[in-house]
Amino acid sequence: MAATTERIPHVIPSSSAYHENKLVSWLSVVDHKRIAQLYLLAGLLFFLTGGVEAFIMRLQLAHPNGHVVSAVLFNQLFTMHGTTMIFLAIMPMLIGFVNAVLPLQIGARDVAYPRLNALSFWLFLAGGLLLNSSWFLGGAPNAGWFNYVPISNPPYSPGLGVDFYDIGLQIAGIGTLMTGINFLVTLVNLRAPGMRLMRLPMFTWTVLVTMVLILFAFPPLTVTLFLQTFERLFGAQFFSVAAGGNPLLWSNMFWIFGHPEVYILILPAFGIISEVVPVFSRKPLFGYTSMVLATLAIGFLSFMVWVHHMFTLGYGPFVNSIFALTSMMIAIPTGVKVFNWLATMWGGQIRFTTSMLWAIGFLFCFVLGGMSGVMLAIAPADLQYNNSYFVVAHFHYVLIGGTLFALFAGIYYWFPKMTGRMLSERLGKWNFWLTLIGFNITFFPMHFLGLMGMPRRIYTYAPGNGFTFWNEVSTFGVFILAAGVLLFVVNLFTSLQRGEKAVADPWDGRSLEWSISSPAPAYNFAKIPLVRGADPFWLEKMHGNGRMLPAPGQEHHHGPPNTVHMPRPTMIPLIIAAALLILGYGFIYHALVVEILGFLVLVVGLHRSMFTPDPGEYVPIEEEPAEEVGADG
Amino acid sequence: MGRKRWKKMARWAPAAAVAMLALSGCGFLQGRQSVLDPAGPVAQGQLGLIESSFWIMIEIFIVVSAVLVVALIRFRARPGQTELPPQVHGDNRLEFLWTIVPALLLALLAVGTVKQSFADAGSPLVPHSMLVQVTGHQFWWAFTYPSLGVVTANELHVPVGQKIELALTSADVLHSFWVPRLAGKTDLVPGKINYIWFQADKPGLYYGQCAEFCGTGHADMRLIVDAQTPAKFNQWVATMSHPVSTPTTALAKEGEKLFGTIGCSTCHTVGGTTFAGAVGPSLTDLTGRLMIASNTYPNTPKNLYNWVHDAPSMKPGVLMPSFSYLKAPQVKALVAFLESLK
Structure with missing residues (x-):
């Protein structure tokens, strides 16, 4: 025991750095809840950036032979729109929710590696900023978000844009990989006593599978980005036909990452819906076990379908048939999920809160996207849909109607727990209806355009093809959609300032996060809770005294009484991320001095990280609410 | 009674409207590039799969949305409800049903998919x-x-x-x-x-x-x-096998000379001449073409003039350089030559 004390030499009596200087406290943040807020805020800013890019593209396409932007700029816009939305907006916002909610749902005080968690965030931000800085440094990448070779290789993309893509995504991707490892370890090791796997809330289950997908899907991306970096910066020839390379290597490597990535984006969304629907139907999730199995099946199959992005590449009918069948199979577990959600509502008492409205909107739009997904899986038919606006319609139905609507459902649901205030329900309903209507007007006509023969990624089109009308409709819709999204931003900032104060359990929740105060205290749980069944908090409300019982034998630190031992804030992650940012610029510009500087900062950062143990600090437990004393007495 | 039945039918109205719209043959989606207006067996076969999958999907969508709408209306929370709804955790038979039924429908689609995949496949041996x-x-x-x-x-x-x-x-x-x-x-x-x-x-x-x-x-x-x-x-x-490319007018002859001297012939082939560049498109029988610039502009002398003069301003990214340094008579001569290619 004495040895344990010696390993923690410096004891900070209270959470001093937490309040001292606001900027310093954010830069040195390690608390998963505040990292979540950083993720959500940065994700939102990138989301708005990507939205502006989309808006400009819709203006350009409103009429045939449009002149709003040039072909060169248009190609940069669609490349950055896709890259930004996937890597810098949707995924970080999902990871934001994972950070905000997951430790609370399993009864943990933080993630397994809080420093690594901060590093993940700073790396994502560094990668995102590097990528977007290309707009001001000679032009953004312009080879599409999947950056096929040869078009992205030096003879055809001579500018620096693609280098920004390779290195920006590399830096952000390392961060995501760390997130995957971090949350897997957290889920294995930090579950509260009694929180068995088959008692995990469904959101947590989907996150578990998502993190496995990240662990296996991101390395192929890392590798292929490195291959291209070597090709572009140092003259390697992995993809060059003339030198015996193969351009299809990129296509395959990218989609071996890219298809699981699609499920990385949708599985946590399924998880959010699986939390929101039961709570607002006042019923447990229907078919919990089949939901878990469906999630696992989707995760497994997601690695078996990548060629369906490349049915037109000419792999022949045999290969195409196999991948068509595996792709169709994904519809089965996905269908199980949809029917289970419907069955959860059936027989319940449905409350139409804004969060629930988003979940209902999700069901309609996601099912539409799923249907077009099955149609796309039919390889011979896909030869017509592939790379047409039909595909554009499909993945926006899944990514907006699916993931984004689920994100909205999640933010209206968990905002009270994150901030201690409620989002305005009145503004929320406007936010929902405008977004839903605008979204459908914008994207439904794209199915038609695809069937009429309009390929994606064209900066303009001929008047004779009959594309004009539906393009006009689509551009009209985007104004309504933009208004809906902007109302959310208004709601967010007004509610943060003046929103109604949130109680601990505003929705009559079922999982552990609703058993603690809103916002959650720094240490989450004053006493690690004992989980006595699935939906643990609901269980205590129904069969206990409405409070979680403390798990025995969990508190054994040697600090002052009534404190919790928490990780100590540190700037080391920020320094490491900054080093990679500097290194990235150094490589892009072949600037040896900058490379050396970046390398030195990296060495310092890693050294400090390895040889400065985290002594932690003792955070005093806030005074317990008076009611609890009464209830116990 | 009648009113109740009517009410029941009204619930299906939106679904019926969607079906009618689809039934109308998507006439509003025709066009010269439309997938829905096939003009040969391959596109016809692909459209067949598109249509059969569309109908299966529409049926599922109608079922799902009908269940959803009914659930939202029937099971909405009402004021004064204090009793908990039955806390149902699942139903193995139901869950089995909605695993197996979609699987069977997909199997149906899978058969057509494999058949059509092999039918579409080209190989060096497609007979005749x-x-x-x-x-x-x-x-x-x-x-x-x-x-x-x-x-x-x-x-x-x-x-x-x-x-x-x-x-x-x-x-x-x-x-x-x-x-x-x-x-x-x-x-x-x-x-x-x-x-x-x-x-x-x-x-x-x-x-x-x-x-x-x-x-x-x-x-x-x-x-x-x-x-x-x-x-x-x-x-x-x-x-195409016996192209006529002997200019008759003096202007066209001048153009032919320019074509060889200013660099056109390093990229373009003209059948029946010694011009044999292989970088850009062949110009053999150019007057027989409907369009120029890879079918972006109609093949008119005026468009051809502008194109020769400054192609990049007409088609962003085109690899043909601008010849805007040429004087108007020179461009006219080149166009006259091009107009003589039959």
Whole structure:
């Protein structure tokens, strides 16, 4: 025991750095809840950036032979729109929710590696900023978000844009990989006593599978980005036909990452819906076990379908048939999920809160996207849909109607727990209806355009093809959609300032996060809770005294009484991320001095990280609410 | 009673409306590039799969949305409800049902998928077909008929009623060959040859365009398939085999000279002359073409003049340099020469 004390030499009596200087406290943040807020805020800013890019593209396409932007700029816009939305907006916002909610749902005080968690965030931000800085440094990448070779290789993309893509995504991707490892370890090791796997809330289950997908899907991306970096910066020839390379290597490597990535984006969304629907139907999730199995099946199959992005590449009918069948199979577990959600509502008492409205909107739009997904899986038919606006319609139905609507459902649901205030329900309903209507007007006509023969990624089109009308409709819709999204931003900032104060359990929740105060205290749980069944908090409300019982034998630190031992804030992650940012610029510009500087900062950062143990600090437990004393007495 | 029944039927109205819209044959989605207006067996077969999958999906969508709407109305929370609803955790039979039924429907689609995949597949052995080699370039199409010894660009002439086999490859980046009314797309990959086949049943012009992003000029890399009666096609082949390219006017002769001196001939081939560049599209029988600039502008003397003068201002990303330093009479001479290519 004495040895344990010696390993923690410096004891900070209270959470001093937490309040001292606001900027310093954010830069040195390690608390998963505040990292979540950083993720959500940065994700939102990138989301708005990507939205502006989309808006400009819709203006350009409103009429045939449009002149709003040039072909060169248009190609940069669609490349950055896709890259930004996937890597810098949707995924970080999902990871934001994972950070905000997951430790609370399993009864943990933080993630397994809080420093690594901060590093993940700073790396994502560094990668995102590097990528977007290309707009001001000679032009953004312009080879599409999947950056096929040869078009992205030096003879055809001579500018620096693609280098920004390779290195920006590399830096952000390392961060995501760390997130995957971090949350897997957290889920294995930090579950509260009694929180068995088959008692995990469904959101947590989907996150578990998502993190496995990240662990296996991101390395192929890392590798292929490195291959291209070597090709572009140092003259390697992995993809060059003339030198015996193969351009299809990129296509395959990218989609071996890219298809699981699609499920990385949708599985946590399924998880959010699986939390929101039961709570607002006042019923447990229907078919919990089949939901878990469906999630696992989707995760497994997601690695078996990548060629369906490349049915037109000419792999022949045999290969195409196999991948068509595996792709169709994904519809089965996905269908199980949809029917289970419907069955959860059936027989319940449905409350139409804004969060629930988003979940209902999700069901309609996601099912539409799923249907077009099955149609796309039919390889011979896909030869017509592939790379047409039909595909554009499909993945926006899944990514907006699916993931984004689920994100909205999640933010209206968990905002009270994150901030201690409620989002305005009145503004929320406007936010929902405008977004839903605008979204459908914008994207439904794209199915038609695809069937009429309009390929994606064209900066303009001929008047004779009959594309004009539906393009006009689509551009009209985007104004309504933009208004809906902007109302959310208004709601967010007004509610943060003046929103109604949130109680601990505003929705009559079922999982552990609703058993603690809103916002959650720094240490989450004053006493690690004992989980006595699935939906643990609901269980205590129904069969206990409405409070979680403390798990025995969990508190054994040697600090002052009534404190919790928490990780100590540190700037080391920020320094490491900054080093990679500097290194990235150094490589892009072949600037040896900058490379050396970046390398030195990296060495310092890693050294400090390895040889400065985290002594932690003792955070005093806030005074317990008076009611609890009464209830116990 | 009657009123209740009517009410019941009204619930199905939205679904019925969707079905009617679909039943109307999607006439509002026709167009010269429309997948829904096939003009040959390959596109017809693909549309068949699109339609059957669409109907299956629509049925599922109607079921799902009907259940959802009914649930939202019947099971909405009402004021004063304090009792908990029954806390149902699942139902094995139901869960089995909605695993197995979609699986059976998908199996149905899978059969058609595999059949059509093999039917569409081109191979070097498609019987009784005419082979055309297609090479994608930034941002135009080269067509070579090895059996006829004909080379042309951007407008693919084919006889109706005959299977045409395409051997697709690329000279630079990925492109994709897509003429929706004839066949779905297949990519042109450098270092790889993809074979597909199609057949046009009726004479006419079939429009398409490059469907794999290939650079700045991607949107303007357009395509026309001119399906002709066998007689007309043979006539075209004869023209292409014996091109007339001897300028008659003094202006055109001047143009021919310029074509050789200012660099045009390093890129362009003109059948019947010594000009044999292989970088840009062949200009043999240029007057026979409907369009220029990879089917972006009609083939008129005025457009041709502007094109020769300054191509990049007409088609962003085009690899043909600007010749804006030429004086107007010189451009006129070049156009006169080009106008004499028959």
